[in-house]
Ligand SMILES: Nc1ncnc2c1ncn2[C@@H]1O[C@H](COP(=O)(O)OP(=O)(O)OP(=O)(O)O)[C@@H](O)[C@H]1O
């Protein structure tokens with residue numbers, strides 16, 4: 001069993017880094033041109049943290065999300081999620097790993113047009129093998145949580161952009177994932193609706209203790225998280241903690257404590 005990412009038996013209060021990435025590389029070959037989208041990137045994210053990833057168009061933000069979440073395969077590097085390495089995991093196992101532990105929110109809502117709000121939210125549960133009746137009940141509860149109980153039977157085309165995005169938020173959370181990945185979740189929304197969606201995500205982060213990694217171009221969105229990671233040209237350029245967010249002071253310390261925990265547990269074994 002891997003010792004990484006699992007809280008040590010010798011220290012009760014350690015909160016593990018839920019995402020540990022090191023030396024992650026990814027390049028794309030399109031014709032004669034090779035694009036190095038990620039150039040050996042290192043990143044640790046603490047459990048319960050809300051992290052915003054920013055950076056100019058083309059710097060590799062979406063590639064990072066896709067590789068860390070296992071939607072796409074990195075060429076090189078180590079990616080450990082909740083103590084399990086997803087590098088070298090079979091496609092089948094990785095798909096299940098994602099279905100059970102991760103939720104996704106994208107800019108284009110990716111809702112199925114012929115399905116109702118409830119049916120859209122049921123989908124990830126049905127994929128994960130939950131019985132239809134139970135899936136229906138959980139989907140309704142998730143829609144209620146995002147304030148859409150009264151829209152449950154509507155199809156996406158009958159809802160506003162903000163409502164559609166709330167359906168995707170409900171869908172991303174219905175299986176109670178440990179990690180929610182969001183790629184420009186408010187990119188298609190006006191500033192008022194964007195704030196509403198962020199209020200919702202921040203509330204879920206604080207109450208459900210889920211870890212959020214969200215890519216955004218909007219500084220107002222990025223400010224709501226605990227930490228901002230700035231990328232440039234396939235690498236982390238800098239990072240900053242956001243002053244004024246709750247629980248913030250603990251987050252950086254958590255990761256350091258965790259690194260120490262790994263260090264000391266390893267040292268103990270040598
Ligand atoms: N499937 C692909 N095939 C070839 N090149 C790709 C592919 N996907 C991304 N790239 C290239 O990799 C680099 C990083 O792309 P990525 O989509 O990760 O950027 P991004 O930071 O998300 O940009 P944006 O803010 O515009 O969404 C870019 O140079 C892009 O052109």
Ligand SMILES: [Mg+2]
Nearest residue numbers: 061062063183
């Ligand atoms: Mg992108």
